[in-house]
Amino acid sequence: xxxxxxxxxxxESATRSxxxxxxxxxxxxxxxxxxxxxxxxxxxxxxxxxxxxxARDALDQRGRYLTDTGASACPPAPFDDLWARFxxxxxxxxxxxxxxxxxxxxxxxxxxxxxxxxVLDLLTTHTQHLSGHRFQIRYIRGAYSRTAGTEKAxxxxx
Numbered sequence: 001x002x003x004x005x006x007x008x009x010x011x012e013s014a015t016r017s018x019x020x021x022x023x024x025x026x027x028x029x030x031x032x033x034x035x036x037x038x039x040x041x042x043x044x045x046x047x048x049x050x051x052x053x054x055a056r057d058a059l060d061q062r063g064r065y066l067t068d069t070g071a072s073a074c075p076p077a078p079f080d081d082l083w084a085r086f087x088x089x090x091x092x093x094x095x096x097x098x099x100x101x102x103x104x105x106x107x108x109x110x111x112x113x114x115x116x117x118x119v120l121d122l123l124t125t126h127t128q129h130l131s132g133h134r135f136q137i138r139y140i141r142g143a144y145s146r147t148a149g150t151e152k153a154x155x156x157x158x
Contacts, residue, residue, distance in 0.1 A: 003105065003120060004097050007127045014127070015090060018048075018134040021141060022083070023155045030079055034143045041140055044133050045082050046073035052089035055126050056096050058109055059119065070112055097123060 022045070030042040039047070050064070050072050057063035074085065105120040117125070138156055145152040 004100055004123065007123045008094060008097060010127045011090075011094075011130055014131045014134050018130070018137065019083075021134060021138045021155050022079070025079060025141070025155070027078060029141070029144050029148070029150070032140070032144050032148075034140060034147075038140070039136075041137050042076055042079075042082070043073055044137055044140075045079075045086065046076060047071065048130065048133055049074045049082065049086045049089050051126070051129055052086065052093050055122060056089070056093045058122060059096050059100070059104075061109065093126075 022041075025041065030045075031040045033040050050068075053074075054064040054068055054072075057065040074082075077085070100119065105118060105123075107119050108116045109119060109122060111117045111122070141155055142152060144150065
């Protein structure tokens with residue numbers, strides 16, 4: 001199987017799970033943190049949006065790729081606005097990776113001035129990044145559910 005197709009399928013699976021894990025979230029819960037130093041769900045979703053946009057731009061060495069020197073997040077917004085921006089960023093990223101050739105996958109890019117990685121490595125990191133933060137959101141929502149007495153089964157069948 002083409003690695004782009006495989007990684008895109010994994011991304012789409014993680015995106016569906018992420019959407020399910022965000023089901024019914026309130027604006028209050030979006031900002032809750034299990035400890036003071038932790039990130040909120042709102043920040044994590046904003047960060048996922050940022051990475052979708054950055055990764056897309058990295059493939060063409062433009063936009064955020066040229067200006068952002070480290071991990072970031074997009075500005076905070078209500079959940080519905082964030083989710084719409086995430087979906088748009090996913091569509092743009094998917095459209096861009098669909099155009100990649102075998103030669104493109106072997107091309108190296110600079111990863112925040114820390115190391116050079118191949119485009120395939122970037123796509124693999126993207127998949128792991130999305131899945132990792134999806135599980136982080138699931139954890140935070142589970143902790144919130146136990147603390148606030150909300151119905152965990154609404155966003156997590158486990």
